Amino acid sequence: MRYRPQYAYPKAPRGYKDQDFAYYFSSVGNPALGQNIAAGALITNIPLQLDRDIYLDEPVPFLWRATKVLTNQTGLAVQFAGPDGTLLSNDFEAVGLSYAPGGASPIVGLSSVPNERGIECPLGAVILVSLKNISSAGIVSPVTEIFLMGVKRWKVAA
Amino acid sequence: MTYQERHQDYVWTLPTIPAGQQIVQPFQFDPDAPFVLRSLAARIPYDANGTQTALASVSLRWSGPVQDYRHQSVVPAGLMLGPYFGQYGNPMPVYPEVQFPASGVTWLQVVNGGASPLTGLQVFMRGVKRGRPGQWATYTYPAKMRTIPFSYPFVVSSLAVTDARTNQVFQVQSNGDFVFRAGQAGRVFAPQTYEVFLTLKDSNGYPYSNAPVHVDVLFGQSAGRAAYPVGSAPLLVPPIGPGASAPGLIYPEIYLPQDHILLYDIARNDSAYGGAQAADFPLNFMGSKVIPQ
Numbered sequence: 001m002r003y004r005p006q007y008a009y010p011k012a013p014r015g016y017k018d019q020d021f022a023y024y025f026s027s028v029g030n031p032a033l034g035q036n037i038a039a040g041a042l043i044t045n046i047p048l049q050l051d052r053d054i055y056l057d058e059p060v061p062f063l064w065r066a067t068k069v070l071t072n073q074t075g076l077a078v079q080f081a082g083p084d085g086t087l088l089s090n091d092f093e094a095v096g097l098s099y100a101p102g103g104a105s106p107i108v109g110l111s112s113v114p115n116e117r118g119i120e121c122p123l124g125a126v127i128l129v130s131l132k133n134i135s136s137a138g139i140v141s142p143v144t145e146i147f148l149m150g151v152k153r154w155k156v157a158a
Numbered sequence: 159m160t161y162q163e164r165h166q167d168y169v170w171t172l173p174t175i176p177a178g179q180q181i182v183q184p185f186q187f188d189p190d191a192p193f194v195l196r197s198l199a200a201r202i203p204y205d206a207n208g209t210q211t212a213l214a215s216v217s218l219r220w221s222g223p224v225q226d227y228r229h230q231s232v233v234p235a236g237l238m239l240g241p242y243f244g245q246y247g248n249p250m251p252v253y254p255e256v257q258f259p260a261s262g263v264t265w266l267q268v269v270n271g272g273a274s275p276l277t278g279l280q281v282f283m284r285g286v287k288r289g290r291p292g293q294w295a296t297y298t299y300p301a302k303m304r305t306i307p308f309s310y311p312f313v314v315s316s317l318a319v320t321d322a323r324t325n326q327v328f329q330v331q332s333n334g335d336f337v338f339r340a341g342q343a344g345r346v347f348a349p350q351t352y353e354v355f356l357t358l359k360d361s362n363g364y365p366y367s368n369a370p371v372h373v374d375v376l377f378g379q380s381a382g383r384a385a386y387p388v389g390s391a392p393l394l395v396p397p398i399g400p401g402a403s404a405p406g407l408i409y410p411e412i413y414l415p416q417d418h419i420l421l422y423d424i425a426r427n428d429s430a431y432g433g434a435q436a437a438d439f440p441l442n443f444m445g446s447k448v449i450p451q
Contacts, residue, residue, distance in 0.1 A: 068403070074347035074381055082306065089309040090331060096346035096381035097442040098309060102246065102401030111403035115307040116339070116446055134440075135347045 009065065009118065015158075018151035021062060023050060026145045033131070033146070037076075037139040042092070042132035045081075048146065052124040056155045059123035065150040066112035069099035073142045075135025083125035088115075092132040112149050163286040164294050165358075165408050166193060167367035167376065174277045175270040180232075182267045187258050188368065191289035195256040195264075199244025199282040199375050200235050204352045206431070209394050213243055214387035215272025216279065221265040223258045232269045242386045242397040246378030247341070247406025249284045257288070282375050286410065295362060297335075297413045300450040308336065308447035313438040314424050317351070322425040325363070328443065330414045335448040338412040338420065340405035343441045344379040351437060352428045359421040360412075370425055377406040377441070405444060413448075 012018045025048050027034025032046040053060035069078060077092035078099065093099070101110035121127070127148065133139045170185045187193045198220070202212050217232035235243055244250045258264065264283070270276045314326065330336040345351050355370030356377075380401030385394035414420060428434035 077311075086306060088307055089311055091311050093309055093311040093442055094346050094440055096401070097311065097342035097344070097379050097440060098402050098444075100380040100401055101403040102378075102380045102397050102399055110399070113402045117305055117307070119306065137347075 012153055015156055016153050017156050018063070018153055021150060021152045023048065023062075023148040024145065027143055033144045034142055036141065037131060037133040039133055039136050039138055042130060044130040045128045046130065048127040048129060048148070050121055050125045050127065051152075053152065054123070056157060058155045060152050060154055061123065062121040062125070062152055063118050063150045064115055064121050064127070064148055065118040066114050067099050067149070068101065068110075068112040068147040069095050069144065071095055071100070071142060071144040073139045073144070075133050075137065075139055076142065076144065077132045077134045079130045079132070081128040082119050083121045083127065085128070092130070092134060094134060112147065118150065160291065162289050162291050162293055162296070163194070163410050164191075164289065165366050165410060165412065166285060166287045167371050168193065168283040169367060169369040169371055170266065170281045170283070171369070172266070172268060172276075172279045172281070174275050175268060175279065176275050177270060177273050180267060180269040182265060184263045184265050187260070187262050187264070188287070189261040191287040191293065192260050193258045193262065193283075194285045194288050195252050195258065195283050196285040197244065197249030197251050198239060199249040199284070200239055201243060201245055201280050201282070201372055201375055202276065203278045204431070208350070208352070209385045209387070210243070211387045211392055211394065212272060212274065212276055214390060214392040215270055216276065217269040217271060218281070219267050220281075222256050223262045223264070225265050227265070227267070232267055236388060242400065244282070245374045246397050246400035247376065248378065248400045248404055249282065249375075255285065280372070282371065294364065295360065297415050297418070299413070299448060302451040303448050304451060305337070305446040305448050308445060310336065310443040311440065313440045315438050316436050317354070317424065317426050317439040318436045319428045319434045320426065322423070324423045325359075325421050326424060328420045328422060330416055330418050332417050335416050335450075336414045337445040337448060338408055338414060338443050339445040340407050341377040341441065341443050342379050342402055342405050343373040343377040343439070345437060345440065346379065346381040349433070349435045349437050351426060351439060352431050352434065353426065354439060355425045357423040359423070361419050361421065363421060370423065375406075411445065
Protein backbone atom coordinates (compact mmCIF):
# COMPACT_ATOMS: atom_id res chain seq x y z
CA MET A 1 0.00 0.00 0.00
CA ARG A 2 1.36 3.41 -0.89
CA TYR A 3 1.62 6.17 1.63
CA ARG A 4 -1.40 8.32 2.19
CA PRO A 5 -1.85 10.94 4.87
CA GLN A 6 -3.93 10.10 7.86
CA TYR A 7 -7.40 11.60 7.89
CA ALA A 8 -7.46 11.72 4.10
CA TYR A 9 -10.83 10.07 4.13
CA PRO A 10 -13.10 10.04 1.12
CA LYS A 11 -16.01 12.40 1.01
CA ALA A 12 -19.42 11.23 2.06
CA PRO A 13 -21.24 9.43 -0.72
CA ARG A 14 -23.70 11.36 -2.79
CA GLY A 15 -26.84 12.17 -0.82
CA TYR A 16 -25.07 12.21 2.55
CA LYS A 17 -22.97 14.64 4.53
CA ASP A 18 -20.41 14.01 7.24
CA GLN A 19 -20.48 16.03 10.43
CA ASP A 20 -17.58 16.06 12.89
CA PHE A 21 -18.58 14.38 16.08
CA ALA A 22 -16.82 13.36 19.28
CA TYR A 23 -18.02 11.17 22.09
CA TYR A 24 -16.68 12.02 25.50
CA PHE A 25 -16.81 9.57 28.37
CA SER A 26 -15.25 10.38 31.71
CA SER A 27 -15.04 8.81 35.10
CA VAL A 28 -17.43 11.53 36.26
CA GLY A 29 -20.25 10.69 33.89
CA ASN A 30 -19.31 7.00 33.67
CA PRO A 31 -18.38 5.90 37.18
CA ALA A 32 -17.25 2.55 35.85
CA LEU A 33 -14.21 4.33 34.44
CA GLY A 34 -13.36 5.70 37.86
CA GLN A 35 -13.20 2.49 39.83
CA ASN A 36 -10.23 1.58 41.94
CA ILE A 37 -8.21 -1.25 40.43
CA ALA A 38 -5.84 -3.41 42.42
CA ALA A 39 -2.40 -4.16 41.02
CA GLY A 40 -2.74 -6.63 38.18
CA ALA A 41 -6.54 -6.59 38.31
CA LEU A 42 -8.87 -5.72 35.48
CA ILE A 43 -12.37 -4.46 34.81
CA THR A 44 -13.84 -5.84 31.65
CA ASN A 45 -16.34 -4.66 29.10
CA ILE A 46 -17.37 -1.22 30.25
CA PRO A 47 -19.99 -0.16 27.71
CA LEU A 48 -19.65 3.15 25.91
CA GLN A 49 -23.07 3.72 24.42
CA LEU A 50 -23.26 5.63 21.15
CA ASP A 51 -26.20 7.67 19.91
CA ARG A 52 -29.34 6.43 18.24
CA ASP A 53 -29.95 9.08 15.62
CA ILE A 54 -32.48 8.49 12.92
CA TYR A 55 -32.86 11.15 10.27
CA LEU A 56 -35.05 11.07 7.21
CA ASP A 57 -35.98 7.54 8.11
CA GLU A 58 -32.38 6.37 7.99
CA PRO A 59 -30.10 5.42 10.85
CA VAL A 60 -27.12 7.71 11.27
CA PRO A 61 -23.87 5.76 11.66
CA PHE A 62 -20.81 7.03 13.50
CA LEU A 63 -17.53 6.58 11.67
CA TRP A 64 -15.00 6.17 14.47
CA ARG A 65 -11.71 7.54 13.22
CA ALA A 66 -9.62 8.46 16.22
CA THR A 67 -9.28 7.87 19.94
CA LYS A 68 -7.72 9.70 22.83
CA VAL A 69 -7.47 8.50 26.41
CA LEU A 70 -6.31 10.80 29.16
CA THR A 71 -5.75 9.54 32.67
CA ASN A 72 -3.91 10.49 35.81
CA GLN A 73 -2.80 6.89 36.30
CA THR A 74 0.42 5.73 34.65
CA GLY A 75 -0.37 2.09 35.36
CA LEU A 76 -3.63 2.08 33.43
CA ALA A 77 -3.94 -0.09 30.33
CA VAL A 78 -6.96 -0.40 28.07
CA GLN A 79 -8.36 -2.70 25.46
CA PHE A 80 -11.16 -1.63 23.12
CA ALA A 81 -13.64 -3.76 21.26
CA GLY A 82 -15.38 -2.40 18.19
CA PRO A 83 -19.14 -2.43 17.68
CA ASP A 84 -19.08 -6.00 16.40
CA GLY A 85 -17.07 -7.17 19.39
CA THR A 86 -13.80 -7.34 17.51
CA LEU A 87 -10.87 -6.60 19.78
CA LEU A 88 -8.58 -3.84 18.56
CA SER A 89 -5.47 -5.24 20.22
CA ASN A 90 -4.23 -8.64 21.23
CA ASP A 91 -3.77 -7.57 24.85
CA PHE A 92 -4.13 -4.57 27.14
CA GLU A 93 -2.23 -1.52 25.95
CA ALA A 94 -0.57 0.87 28.38
CA VAL A 95 -2.36 4.17 27.83
CA GLY A 96 0.98 5.92 27.56
CA LEU A 97 1.96 3.67 24.67
CA SER A 98 -1.32 3.54 22.83
CA TYR A 99 -3.91 6.28 23.22
CA ALA A 100 -2.33 9.26 24.96
CA PRO A 101 -0.51 12.13 23.27
CA GLY A 102 2.73 13.24 24.84
CA GLY A 103 2.91 16.14 27.28
CA ALA A 104 -0.78 15.85 27.92
CA SER A 105 -1.05 17.19 31.44
CA PRO A 106 -0.47 20.91 30.82
CA ILE A 107 -1.69 20.98 27.24
CA VAL A 108 -5.17 20.80 25.83
CA GLY A 109 -6.15 19.99 22.29
CA LEU A 110 -3.37 17.53 21.62
CA SER A 111 -3.61 15.13 18.74
CA SER A 112 -5.63 11.99 18.83
CA VAL A 113 -4.58 8.51 17.78
CA PRO A 114 -6.03 7.59 14.39
CA ASN A 115 -8.10 4.50 13.87
CA GLU A 116 -6.54 3.88 10.54
CA ARG A 117 -9.16 3.54 8.11
CA GLY A 118 -11.87 4.02 10.67
CA ILE A 119 -14.58 1.79 12.06
CA GLU A 120 -18.22 2.14 11.13
CA CYS A 121 -20.45 2.03 14.19
CA PRO A 122 -24.11 1.45 13.41
CA LEU A 123 -27.03 3.09 15.14
CA GLY A 124 -26.85 2.64 18.90
CA ALA A 125 -23.59 0.73 18.81
CA VAL A 126 -21.78 -0.07 22.01
CA ILE A 127 -18.02 0.22 22.22
CA LEU A 128 -16.56 -1.90 24.97
CA VAL A 129 -13.49 -0.84 26.88
CA SER A 130 -11.71 -2.94 29.43
CA LEU A 131 -9.27 -1.55 31.97
CA LYS A 132 -6.28 -3.19 33.58
CA ASN A 133 -3.81 -2.07 36.18
CA ILE A 134 -0.44 -3.15 34.81
CA SER A 135 1.59 -1.57 37.58
CA SER A 136 2.52 -3.02 40.92
CA ALA A 137 0.71 -0.27 42.84
CA GLY A 138 -3.03 0.04 43.19
CA ILE A 139 -5.03 2.49 41.09
CA VAL A 140 -7.03 4.63 43.46
CA SER A 141 -9.64 7.23 42.50
CA PRO A 142 -8.56 7.42 38.88
CA VAL A 143 -9.67 10.23 36.63
CA THR A 144 -9.96 8.83 33.14
CA GLU A 145 -11.39 10.42 30.03
CA ILE A 146 -12.07 8.73 26.71
CA PHE A 147 -12.68 10.59 23.48
CA LEU A 148 -13.98 8.78 20.43
CA MET A 149 -13.71 11.08 17.44
CA GLY A 150 -15.03 10.82 13.96
CA VAL A 151 -18.05 11.84 11.94
CA LYS A 152 -21.73 11.14 11.86
CA ARG A 153 -23.03 10.47 8.38
CA TRP A 154 -26.37 12.18 7.80
CA LYS A 155 -28.69 11.78 4.87
CA VAL A 156 -29.33 15.00 3.03
CA ALA A 157 -32.89 15.97 2.32
CA ALA A 158 -33.63 15.84 -1.39
CA MET B 159 7.77 0.04 -9.73
CA THR B 160 11.36 -0.60 -10.68
CA TYR B 161 12.74 -0.86 -7.20
CA GLN B 162 11.88 -2.16 -3.76
CA GLU B 163 12.10 0.01 -0.66
CA ARG B 164 12.76 -1.20 2.85
CA HIS B 165 12.77 0.67 6.15
CA GLN B 166 16.29 1.46 7.31
CA ASP B 167 17.90 3.28 10.21
CA TYR B 168 21.59 4.06 10.20
CA VAL B 169 23.16 4.74 13.56
CA TRP B 170 26.51 6.49 13.69
CA THR B 171 28.21 6.46 17.07
CA LEU B 172 30.91 9.09 17.26
CA PRO B 173 34.10 8.80 19.26
CA THR B 174 34.49 10.97 22.32
CA ILE B 175 34.91 14.62 21.35
CA PRO B 176 36.96 16.67 23.81
CA ALA B 177 35.61 19.99 25.02
CA GLY B 178 35.94 22.72 22.43
CA GLN B 179 37.08 20.27 19.74
CA GLN B 180 35.57 19.03 16.53
CA ILE B 181 35.76 15.91 14.43
CA VAL B 182 35.13 15.37 10.75
CA GLN B 183 34.40 11.76 9.99
CA PRO B 184 33.08 9.66 7.10
CA PHE B 185 30.44 7.00 7.53
CA GLN B 186 29.84 4.34 4.95
CA PHE B 187 26.44 2.90 4.13
CA ASP B 188 25.81 -0.79 3.47
CA PRO B 189 26.91 -2.30 0.17
CA ASP B 190 23.69 -4.16 -0.58
CA ALA B 191 21.55 -1.25 -1.77
CA PRO B 192 21.44 2.53 -2.13
CA PHE B 193 20.17 4.43 0.89
CA VAL B 194 17.62 7.21 0.65
CA LEU B 195 17.92 9.65 3.54
CA ARG B 196 14.61 11.12 4.65
CA SER B 197 15.08 12.21 8.26
CA LEU B 198 17.61 12.79 11.02
CA ALA B 199 17.96 12.59 14.80
CA ALA B 200 20.67 12.76 17.42
CA ARG B 201 21.00 11.62 21.00
CA ILE B 202 23.47 11.15 23.78
CA PRO B 203 23.15 8.77 26.72
CA TYR B 204 21.05 10.09 29.57
CA ASP B 205 23.03 11.74 32.31
CA ALA B 206 22.52 10.95 35.97
CA ASN B 207 19.59 13.39 36.06
CA GLY B 208 17.83 11.60 33.23
CA THR B 209 18.40 14.45 30.80
CA GLN B 210 20.50 14.95 27.68
CA THR B 211 21.87 18.34 28.61
CA ALA B 212 25.08 17.77 26.66
CA LEU B 213 23.16 17.95 23.38
CA ALA B 214 22.92 21.70 23.90
CA SER B 215 26.63 21.99 23.14
CA VAL B 216 26.52 19.97 19.91
CA SER B 217 26.70 21.62 16.52
CA LEU B 218 26.97 19.61 13.36
CA ARG B 219 26.53 19.37 9.65
CA TRP B 220 26.34 16.48 7.24
CA SER B 221 27.12 15.88 3.61
CA GLY B 222 25.57 14.26 0.59
CA PRO B 223 27.27 11.46 -1.33
CA VAL B 224 30.07 13.58 -2.83
CA GLN B 225 31.04 15.32 0.39
CA ASP B 226 28.63 18.07 -0.53
CA TYR B 227 27.73 19.57 2.82
CA ARG B 228 24.17 20.78 3.16
CA HIS B 229 25.06 23.66 5.47
CA GLN B 230 27.79 26.23 5.03
CA SER B 231 28.84 25.77 8.65
CA VAL B 232 27.93 23.62 11.58
CA VAL B 233 24.47 24.26 13.02
CA PRO B 234 23.40 23.83 16.66
CA ALA B 235 21.73 20.46 16.92
CA GLY B 236 18.62 21.97 18.47
CA LEU B 237 18.17 24.21 15.45
CA MET B 238 18.87 21.51 12.91
CA LEU B 239 16.85 18.74 14.50
CA GLY B 240 14.05 20.60 16.20
CA PRO B 241 12.19 19.70 19.37
CA TYR B 242 13.61 16.72 21.21
CA PHE B 243 16.38 16.44 18.60
CA GLY B 244 14.39 14.22 16.28
CA GLN B 245 13.85 11.66 19.00
CA TYR B 246 10.58 10.19 20.23
CA GLY B 247 9.91 8.64 16.87
CA ASN B 248 9.73 12.06 15.26
CA PRO B 249 12.94 12.56 13.28
CA MET B 250 13.47 15.86 11.51
CA PRO B 251 12.47 15.42 7.86
CA VAL B 252 15.06 15.81 5.12
CA TYR B 253 13.31 17.06 2.03
CA PRO B 254 13.97 16.54 -0.79
CA GLU B 255 15.35 13.13 0.04
CA VAL B 256 19.05 12.50 -0.49
CA GLN B 257 20.10 9.28 -2.18
CA PHE B 258 23.42 7.66 -1.42
CA PRO B 259 24.74 4.86 -3.64
CA ALA B 260 25.42 1.42 -2.24
CA SER B 261 28.57 1.72 -0.12
CA GLY B 262 28.19 5.49 -0.36
CA VAL B 263 29.66 7.77 2.24
CA THR B 264 28.33 10.68 4.27
CA TRP B 265 30.59 13.02 6.16
CA LEU B 266 29.75 14.41 9.57
CA GLN B 267 31.37 17.45 11.08
CA VAL B 268 30.59 17.72 14.76
CA VAL B 269 31.69 20.43 17.16
CA ASN B 270 31.60 20.14 20.90
CA GLY B 271 31.08 23.68 22.11
CA GLY B 272 30.70 22.67 25.73
CA ALA B 273 33.09 22.49 28.62
CA SER B 274 33.03 18.72 28.97
CA PRO B 275 33.87 15.86 26.62
CA LEU B 276 31.00 14.46 24.56
CA THR B 277 30.83 10.72 24.97
CA GLY B 278 28.46 8.41 23.18
CA LEU B 279 26.95 10.95 20.80
CA GLN B 280 24.89 9.23 18.11
CA VAL B 281 23.53 10.56 14.84
CA PHE B 282 20.64 8.70 13.25
CA MET B 283 19.82 8.70 9.57
CA ARG B 284 16.38 7.28 8.84
CA GLY B 285 15.08 6.45 5.42
CA VAL B 286 14.83 3.49 3.11
CA LYS B 287 17.08 1.11 1.31
CA ARG B 288 16.20 1.18 -2.35
CA GLY B 289 16.93 -2.24 -3.76
CA ARG B 290 16.10 -4.37 -6.73
CA PRO B 291 12.56 -5.75 -6.98
CA GLY B 292 12.52 -8.96 -5.00
CA GLN B 293 15.79 -8.23 -3.25
CA TRP B 294 14.14 -8.77 0.13
CA ALA B 295 11.38 -11.24 0.88
CA THR B 296 8.13 -9.40 1.44
CA TYR B 297 4.43 -10.03 1.49
CA THR B 298 1.48 -7.87 0.63
CA TYR B 299 -2.28 -7.60 0.84
CA PRO B 300 -4.61 -10.28 -0.49
CA ALA B 301 -6.78 -9.33 -3.43
CA LYS B 302 -9.93 -9.19 -1.31
CA MET B 303 -9.71 -8.15 2.31
CA ARG B 304 -10.82 -5.77 5.02
CA THR B 305 -8.73 -4.07 7.66
CA ILE B 306 -9.26 -2.98 11.23
CA PRO B 307 -6.93 -0.85 13.35
CA PHE B 308 -4.98 -3.22 15.54
CA SER B 309 -2.12 -3.19 18.02
CA TYR B 310 0.14 -5.79 19.53
CA PRO B 311 1.20 -4.66 22.99
CA PHE B 312 3.68 -6.99 24.70
CA VAL B 313 6.41 -6.93 27.28
CA VAL B 314 9.94 -8.20 27.38
CA SER B 315 9.92 -9.83 30.77
CA SER B 316 12.36 -8.98 33.52
CA LEU B 317 14.85 -7.09 31.44
CA ALA B 318 17.91 -6.94 33.66
CA VAL B 319 19.88 -3.77 34.33
CA THR B 320 22.48 -5.08 31.91
CA ASP B 321 20.90 -7.41 29.44
CA ALA B 322 21.13 -8.41 25.81
CA ARG B 323 18.69 -10.76 24.14
CA THR B 324 18.96 -11.65 20.50
CA ASN B 325 16.45 -13.04 18.05
CA GLN B 326 13.39 -12.53 20.20
CA VAL B 327 10.27 -13.57 18.36
CA PHE B 328 7.22 -11.45 17.67
CA GLN B 329 4.54 -13.62 16.09
CA VAL B 330 1.35 -12.54 14.42
CA GLN B 331 -1.88 -14.16 15.52
CA SER B 332 -3.39 -16.82 13.33
CA ASN B 333 -6.66 -14.96 12.76
CA GLY B 334 -5.37 -12.35 10.34
CA ASP B 335 -2.34 -10.70 8.80
CA PHE B 336 -0.76 -7.68 10.46
CA VAL B 337 0.61 -4.55 8.87
CA PHE B 338 3.25 -3.08 11.14
CA ARG B 339 3.20 0.70 10.69
CA ALA B 340 4.38 2.29 13.92
CA GLY B 341 5.52 1.60 17.43
CA GLN B 342 5.74 2.90 20.95
CA ALA B 343 8.01 1.61 23.68
CA GLY B 344 9.17 2.39 27.17
CA ARG B 345 8.12 2.10 30.74
CA VAL B 346 5.45 4.55 31.78
CA PHE B 347 5.90 4.03 35.51
CA ALA B 348 8.63 3.11 37.96
CA PRO B 349 11.09 1.56 37.81
CA GLN B 350 12.34 3.60 34.91
CA THR B 351 14.70 2.44 32.23
CA TYR B 352 17.28 4.57 30.48
CA GLU B 353 19.44 2.98 27.82
CA VAL B 354 17.35 0.40 25.96
CA PHE B 355 18.04 -0.43 22.34
CA LEU B 356 16.21 -2.40 19.67
CA THR B 357 17.25 -3.99 16.43
CA LEU B 358 14.31 -5.02 14.28
CA LYS B 359 14.95 -7.89 11.88
CA ASP B 360 12.87 -9.69 9.32
CA SER B 361 12.15 -13.38 9.60
CA ASN B 362 15.39 -14.14 7.78
CA GLY B 363 17.33 -12.25 10.41
CA TYR B 364 18.12 -9.37 8.10
CA PRO B 365 18.13 -6.18 10.19
CA TYR B 366 16.33 -2.91 9.59
CA SER B 367 19.24 -0.95 11.04
CA ASN B 368 23.01 -1.14 10.99
CA ALA B 369 23.17 -1.07 14.79
CA PRO B 370 20.80 -1.10 17.75
CA VAL B 371 18.53 1.95 17.86
CA HIS B 372 17.53 3.56 21.14
CA VAL B 373 13.81 3.03 21.76
CA ASP B 374 13.27 6.77 22.24
CA VAL B 375 14.55 7.35 18.72
CA LEU B 376 12.89 4.39 17.07
CA PHE B 377 9.47 4.61 18.74
CA GLY B 378 9.05 7.04 21.65
CA GLN B 379 6.15 7.10 24.10
CA SER B 380 3.62 9.51 25.59
CA ALA B 381 4.81 9.61 29.17
CA GLY B 382 8.33 10.53 28.19
CA ARG B 383 10.81 10.86 30.97
CA ALA B 384 13.43 12.69 28.99
CA ALA B 385 14.01 16.39 29.31
CA TYR B 386 15.71 18.13 26.43
CA PRO B 387 17.95 21.17 26.60
CA VAL B 388 16.85 24.38 24.95
CA GLY B 389 19.30 27.24 24.71
CA SER B 390 22.89 27.63 25.71
CA ALA B 391 22.09 27.84 29.41
CA PRO B 392 19.63 25.11 28.81
CA LEU B 393 16.09 25.12 29.94
CA LEU B 394 15.08 21.49 30.17
CA VAL B 395 11.70 20.78 28.67
CA PRO B 396 9.78 17.52 28.39
CA PRO B 397 8.76 16.30 24.96
CA ILE B 398 5.39 17.75 24.02
CA GLY B 399 3.53 16.42 21.05
CA PRO B 400 4.96 12.99 20.33
CA GLY B 401 3.53 9.86 21.83
CA ALA B 402 0.87 7.48 20.64
CA SER B 403 -0.68 10.13 18.40
CA ALA B 404 2.65 10.61 16.59
CA PRO B 405 4.43 7.31 17.03
CA GLY B 406 7.68 6.26 15.45
CA LEU B 407 6.76 5.21 11.95
CA ILE B 408 7.95 2.19 10.06
CA TYR B 409 8.12 3.16 6.42
CA PRO B 410 7.47 1.33 4.22
CA GLU B 411 5.17 -0.60 6.47
CA ILE B 412 6.08 -4.22 7.15
CA TYR B 413 3.47 -6.75 6.07
CA LEU B 414 3.40 -9.85 8.23
CA PRO B 415 1.08 -12.68 7.20
CA GLN B 416 -0.73 -14.58 9.91
CA ASP B 417 1.51 -16.76 12.07
CA HIS B 418 4.60 -15.14 10.58
CA ILE B 419 7.32 -13.69 12.72
CA LEU B 420 9.44 -10.62 13.10
CA LEU B 421 12.66 -10.90 15.04
CA TYR B 422 14.20 -8.32 17.31
CA ASP B 423 17.21 -7.91 19.51
CA ILE B 424 16.81 -5.94 22.70
CA ALA B 425 19.63 -4.68 24.88
CA ARG B 426 19.72 -2.64 28.06
CA ASN B 427 22.68 -1.03 29.75
CA ASP B 428 21.59 0.91 32.83
CA SER B 429 24.48 -0.04 35.07
CA ALA B 430 25.52 3.61 35.33
CA TYR B 431 22.22 4.70 36.83
CA GLY B 432 21.70 4.43 40.55
CA GLY B 433 18.55 2.62 41.55
CA ALA B 434 18.11 0.88 38.23
CA GLN B 435 16.51 -2.52 38.58
CA ALA B 436 15.16 -5.33 36.46
CA ALA B 437 11.85 -4.47 34.86
CA ASP B 438 9.36 -5.72 32.34
CA PHE B 439 9.84 -3.62 29.24
CA PRO B 440 6.69 -2.82 27.25
CA LEU B 441 6.44 -2.40 23.51
CA ASN B 442 3.45 -1.70 21.33
CA PHE B 443 3.45 -2.56 17.64
CA MET B 444 0.70 -0.56 15.93
CA GLY B 445 -0.92 -0.99 12.56
CA SER B 446 -3.82 -2.85 11.03
CA LYS B 447 -5.12 -6.35 11.02
CA VAL B 448 -5.86 -7.60 7.53
CA ILE B 449 -8.61 -10.16 7.19
CA PRO B 450 -8.92 -11.89 3.83
CA GLN B 451 -12.46 -12.02 2.50
